[in-house]
Amino acid sequence: MTTSFPRLLLDHARQRPQASALREKEYGIWQTTTWSQLEQLVRALAAGLHAAGVKRGQHVVVIGENRPRLSASMIAAQVLGAVPVPLYQDAVSAEFVFPINNAEVAFAIAEDQEQVDKLIELREQCPGLARIWYDDPRGLRNYRERGLASLDSLVAEGAALDAAAPSRFIEWVDAVQPQDVAAMFFTSGTTGNPKGVVHTHFTLIDRAQAGAKFDRLTGDEEVLAYLPQAWIGQNIFSFAQWLACGYVVNCPESADTVSIDLKEIGPTYYFAPPRVFEGLLTSVMIRMEDASAPKRWLFNRFMDVARRIGPARMDRQPLSLGDRLLYALGDLLIYGPLRNTLGFSRVRVAYTAGEAIGPDLFAFYRAIGINLKQLYGSTETAVFVCLQPDNEAKSDTVGVPIDGVELKVLDTGEILVRSPGLLKGYYKNDEATAEVLTADGWYRTGDAGFLDAGGHLKIIDRAKDVGRLMGGANDGAMFAPKYVENKLKFFPFIKEAVAFGDKRERVCAFINIDFEAVGNWAERRNLPYAGYTDLAAKPEVIELVRDCVEKVNADLSRDERLAGSQISRFLVLHKELDADDGELTRTRKVRRGAIADKYGVLVDALYGGRTSQYIETQVKFEDGRTGVVSADLPIVDAKTFPALRSAA
Amino acid sequence: MTALALKKPPPMDVASASNDPRATDTPITQRRIGDVVLDVQNISLSFGGVKALTDISFDVREHEVRAIIGPNGAGKSSMLNCINGVYRPQQGSITFRGKTFKHMNSRQVAEMGVARTFQNLALFKGMSVLDNIMTGRNLRMKSNLLLQALRIGPAEREEIRNREFVERIIDFLEIQAHRKTPVGRLPYGLQKRVDLGRALAMEPKVLLLDEPMAGMNVEEKQDMCRFILDVNDEFGTTIVLIEHDMGVVMDISDRVVVLDYGKKIGDGSPDEVRRNPEVIKAYLGTSH
Numbered sequence: 001m002t003t004s005f006p007r008l009l010l011d012h013a014r015q016r017p018q019a020s021a022l023r024e025k026e027y028g029i030w031q032t033t034t035w036s037q038l039e040q041l042v043r044a045l046a047a048g049l050h051a052a053g054v055k056r057g058q059h060v061v062v063i064g065e066n067r068p069r070l071s072a073s074m075i076a077a078q079v080l081g082a083v084p085v086p087l088y089q090d091a092v093s094a095e096f097v098f099p100i101n102n103a104e105v106a107f108a109i110a111e112d113q114e115q116v117d118k119l120i121e122l123r124e125q126c127p128g129l130a131r132i133w134y135d136d137p138r139g140l141r142n143y144r145e146r147g148l149a150s151l152d153s154l155v156a157e158g159a160a161l162d163a164a165a166p167s168r169f170i171e172w173v174d175a176v177q178p179q180d181v182a183a184m185f186f187t188s189g190t191t192g193n194p195k196g197v198v199h200t201h202f203t204l205i206d207r208a209q210a211g212a213k214f215d216r217l218t219g220d221e222e223v224l225a226y227l228p229q230a231w232i233g234q235n236i237f238s239f240a241q242w243l244a245c246g247y248v249v250n251c252p253e254s255a256d257t258v259s260i261d262l263k264e265i266g267p268t269y270y271f272a273p274p275r276v277f278e279g280l281l282t283s284v285m286i287r288m289e290d291a292s293a294p295k296r297w298l299f300n301r302f303m304d305v306a307r308r309i310g311p312a313r314m315d316r317q318p319l320s321l322g323d324r325l326l327y328a329l330g331d332l333l334i335y336g337p338l339r340n341t342l343g344f345s346r347v348r349v350a351y352t353a354g355e356a357i358g359p360d361l362f363a364f365y366r367a368i369g370i371n372l373k374q375l376y377g378s379t380e381t382a383v384f385v386c387l388q389p390d391n392e393a394k395s396d397t398v399g400v401p402i403d404g405v406e407l408k409v410l411d412t413g414e415i416l417v418r419s420p421g422l423l424k425g426y427y428k429n430d431e432a433t434a435e436v437l438t439a440d441g442w443y444r445t446g447d448a449g450f451l452d453a454g455g456h457l458k459i460i461d462r463a464k465d466v467g468r469l470m471g472g473a474n475d476g477a478m479f480a481p482k483y484v485e486n487k488l489k490f491f492p493f494i495k496e497a498v499a500f501g502d503k504r505e506r507v508c509a510f511i512n513i514d515f516e517a518v519g520n521w522a523e524r525r526n527l528p529y530a531g532y533t534d535l536a537a538k539p540e541v542i543e544l545v546r547d548c549v550e551k552v553n554a555d556l557s558r559d560e561r562l563a564g565s566q567i568s569r570f571l572v573l574h575k576e577l578d579a580d581d582g583e584l585t586r587t588r589k590v591r592r593g594a595i596a597d598k599y600g601v602l603v604d605a606l607y608g609g610r611t612s613q614y615i616e617t618q619v620k621f622e623d624g625r626t627g628v629v630s631a632d633l634p635i636v637d638a639k640t641f642p643a644l645r646s647a648a
Numbered sequence: 649m650t651a652l653a654l655k656k657p658p659p660m661d662v663a664s665a666s667n668d669p670r671a672t673d674t675p676i677t678q679r680r681i682g683d684v685v686l687d688v689q690n691i692s693l694s695f696g697g698v699k700a701l702t703d704i705s706f707d708v709r710e711h712e713v714r715a716i717i718g719p720n721g722a723g724k725s726s727m728l729n730c731i732n733g734v735y736r737p738q739q740g741s742i743t744f745r746g747k748t749f750k751h752m753n754s755r756q757v758a759e760m761g762v763a764r765t766f767q768n769l770a771l772f773k774g775m776s777v778l779d780n781i782m783t784g785r786n787l788r789m790k791s792n793l794l795l796q797a798l799r800i801g802p803a804e805r806e807e808i809r810n811r812e813f814v815e816r817i818i819d820f821l822e823i824q825a826h827r828k829t830p831v832g833r834l835p836y837g838l839q840k841r842v843d844l845g846r847a848l849a850m851e852p853k854v855l856l857l858d859e860p861m862a863g864m865n866v867e868e869k870q871d872m873c874r875f876i877l878d879v880n881d882e883f884g885t886t887i888v889l890i891e892h893d894m895g896v897v898m899d900i901s902d903r904v905v906v907l908d909y910g911k912k913i914g915d916g917s918p919d920e921v922r923r924n925p926e927v928i929k930a931y932l933g934t935s936h
Contacts, residue, residue: 025824026819027812027815027816027818027819028811028815028818028824028827029815138820138878138882139874139877139878139881139882141881141882142881253824253825254822254824254825256822256824256825257824257825260825
């Protein structure tokens with residue numbers, strides 16, 4: 001491969017100058033930028049940036065929502081051999097300090113006043129930041145700040161320079177090599193400073209093309225770009241694959257109008273993390289609650305049909321004539337209009353990634369005829385490692401390795417990846433690079449998993465959290481706490497779960513009920529309760545949780561490797577796990593170690609075979625006061641199932 | 649929305665600006681306070697025996713943000729209604745851009761480029777945001793009813809031109825997501841924004857705002873302040889506002905008139921007014 005992003009832009013501008021490259025909704029109308037207009041814009045920006053002193057290898061920070069001129073600025077920087085560094089536009093000013101100093105950034109392109117204010121604020125800490133250009137001049141008219149200017153003035157100046165020496169642009173583009181650095185993405189490390197992941201034109205374009213080939217993407221796709229460009233997931237869909245395939249990227253009018261814009265554009269290729277799909281589903285469900293009784297009846301009736309037939313239909317399994325007719329009727333009355341309301345009536349391929357997606361949520365979208373699939377990848381692998389083929393999407397796997405990818409699973413369960421799309425390294429952090437890249441070119445993902453019988457990759461947990469059972473019936477079996485916890489949390493009644501089992505005979509768990517869902521359930525059964533602690537201790541509620549746990553056990557028993565992780569005993573906690581009490585992280589991940597220490601008595605009681613345990617816990621209220629919650633917690637045995645050997 | 653700039657833009661950094669050769673290249677129009685555009689002289693207004701305003705005089709300069717403050721019943725809204733032509737003062741005169749009037753009628757005032765918003769929102773609740781703001785373009789529509797109804801000839805061009813202007817306002821006020829929503833369904837803070845949008849649609853020279861921040865939460869107030877400053881900044885609109893919230897007034901106005909029981913008790917910059925003992929006694933001194 002000998003191409004680069006600027007070269008791809010030129011190719012599109014030559015081959016189909018009048019085709020749409022970008023659209024942005026402004027003043028209520030979708031305004032189109034064609035490939036040839038985009039080339040003119042990039043030419044002007046490149047000449048302007050060159051005159052401002054942007055040189056090969058330098059970093060140029062880009063901060064803002066998805067805006068055509070910000071995308072063009074990124075290409076313009078690449079034309080000069082400089083490296084665009086997109087940063088998260090919703091981050092606070094202080095979070096920009098490390099990336100800007102780490103990458104010795106002298107030039108920044110910001111979307112609007114909000115971003116400019118943030119950059120000005122940190123100028124003392126980042127003395128190297130010399131020039132700032134802004135896209136939207138609103139509110140910035142009276143700013144007198146050193147090196148601050150509008151993108152308009154940069155374009156105007158650049159256009160004049162480019163007209164005076166038009167051949168320079170082509171020379172610059174020709175000088176860009178595939179092995180040159182194309183972009184840098186800062187990963188939000190949970191500990192320590194973020195790390196700059198360095199990608200070349202080759203790594204990004206190779207993966208973009210491999211993904212495009214896998215899903216047979218064409219230049220006719222429509223994509224709505226509304227997630228941060230600093231997230232490689234959005235960047236690959238609305239920048240790398242955009243230039244690789246030449247499809248149209250649409251920029252929403254504002255963050256608030258995304259759902260309206262989605263409906264107007266009707267994208268054919270769509271990508272979002274599970275929480276977005278969950279939010280969309282919730283909005284549908286809320287509106288259905290308000291609908292008239294006949295509509296609700298029709299909706300529920302046909303959603304049952306969809307859940308029964310839909311997923312099988314998506315997987316191209318044979319259906320009876322009756323089912324086919326029933327589904328067709330449902331499509332006419334419910335599924336079609338619903339897809340249209342969601343903005344998904346033209347979606348050919350939709351992906352979700354980033355975290356585990358609940359099986360019900362996943363099945364809902366597939367049931368109404370949306371080809372929702374999962375993929376596996378990370379910033380370091382330029383996203384595309386594993387993708388689910390059409391008709392083979394399952395909620396608990398992440399697909400098959402695609403073109404160019406080699407996978408290796410270590411004894412510890414950790415997955416290693418080798419592909420042309422691996423990062424060049426972390427910027428100025430050889431130590432961290434050496435930790436993840438082996439000498440023979442493998443990337444350590446830090447995720448534990450395995451390939452199932454069908455060749456699909458199944459991710460179970462972070463490798464460092466995976467343990468082994470010791471002694472007892474399942475001696476040496478793999479124990480993946482997060483996998484078990486996630487399965488429990490997919491039940492609406494269970495808010496949090498903490499599983500124990502590493503170096504123990506069997507698996508036990510703490511369960512946190514979801515106060516709202518269980519409270520609602522109790523009210524519908526005329527079950528009085530006085531509060532969280534009281535509700536959590538109700539025998540009926542514990543039965544309800546036991547039911548969920550046993551369903552999870554039945555599910556786990558179907559998987560030879562994880563059958564040993566079935567939960568044999570559990571208890572329902574008397575208080576909600578809370579970040580204020582140090583039990584969860586701020587991003588709501590359970591801190592298993594801290595919880596095991598704090599509730600040591602309960603863990604001992606679970607493993608010691610007791611049937612109940614008294615506990616007193618200090619809690620911190622939101623106003624800073626502390627109080628004590630006490631309860632006598634019953635400990636319950638759950639039914640486990642013998643492993644089903646090689647069911648797959 | 650973070651880092652809301654409530655204060656006016658930072659003062660010019662002279663040293664660094666002159667060191668950087670580029671700073672002079674970028675055209676920066678400075679907000680200049682110009683001549684007097686509106687001069688209110690000796691206005692007195694009474695309703696029967698109730699004296700609402702007694703001998704009030706003050707002026708408003710071009711491009712400034714002028715606040716009228718005072719406790720409840722001080723006569724603030726009455727003052728605005730006099731300028732606006734809703735009330736006829738018994739005495740005094742109003743000079744607008746060199747023309748002196750004993751009293752004006754509302755239409756005249758509007759045609760001269762004075763727009764206003766209302767304390768208790770006077771929007772068309774059943775109409776969409778877009779249509780509500782379009783009504784503000786009424787005075788700019790020149791073609792007759794028949795042409796407009798049939799959408800022929802100049803009417804269509806005019807409609808497109810006006811719609812574009814309204815879309816710019818929608819963009820400016822960041823209400824794109826609610827363009828087609830009936831106004832009655834919007835939360836109060838957004839309705840206030842639509843009210844401002846409709847006034848802006850008139851392309852006013854002077855904008856009268858009657859308690860634009862009343863009944864809003866802190867975040868809505870900050871947003872509204874930013875919009876008022878931006879309007880003043882971007883369009884150079886002169887702004888006269890009545891406000892209750894002292895913090896807000898002191899932050900965004902250039903000069904403040906203080907009324908109490910229908911009399912003027914103070915006039916000057918926010919700092920001067922803050923130090924004026926009579927003002928402190930009447931208004932600022934009472935903590936609430």
